Amino acid sequence: MRKANVYMHDRLAGSIVENEEGYLFVYHKDYLESENPEAISLTLPLTDKPYCSTTMFPFFDGLIPEGWLLDIAEKNWKLKESDRMGLLMACCRDCIGSVSVIAED
Numbered sequence: 001m002r003k004a005n006v007y008m009h010d011r012l013a014g015s016i017v018e019n020e021e022g023y024l025f026v027y028h029k030d031y032l033e034s035e036n037p038e039a040i041s042l043t044l045p046l047t048d049k050p051y052c053s054t055t056m057f058p059f060f061d062g063l064i065p066e067g068w069l070l071d072i073a074e075k076n077w078k079l080k081e082s083d084r085m086g087l088l089m090a091c092c093r094d095c096i097g098s099v100s101v102i103a104e105d
Helices: 058-063 067-077 084-091
Strands: 002-008 011-019 022-027 051-053 099-103
Touching: 002 084, 011 084, 058 084, 058 099, 067 084, 084 099
Parallel strands: none
Antiparallel strands: 002 011, 002 099, 011 022, 022 051
């Protein structure tokens, strides 16, 4: 099982988990109850219920680099293109935009 924290504008918004069944994303209760919480994506609206998928959520998959930048990431971190969670955790700590994904130790 691998887990990463998801930040929105540097505020901890939720967690994404990869397990043997697929992927799970959940907003943290503190974030939902905070002043003016924002959904990280239109496809992942604010809710206290977890989102589950057998494949990487399209929003998170879209954060992973493509082309020559993906090639560099695969070589530097020795990851395969099919390891979407590994690429997400390795490459999306400092994304363009308001969302960041940081691997949980």
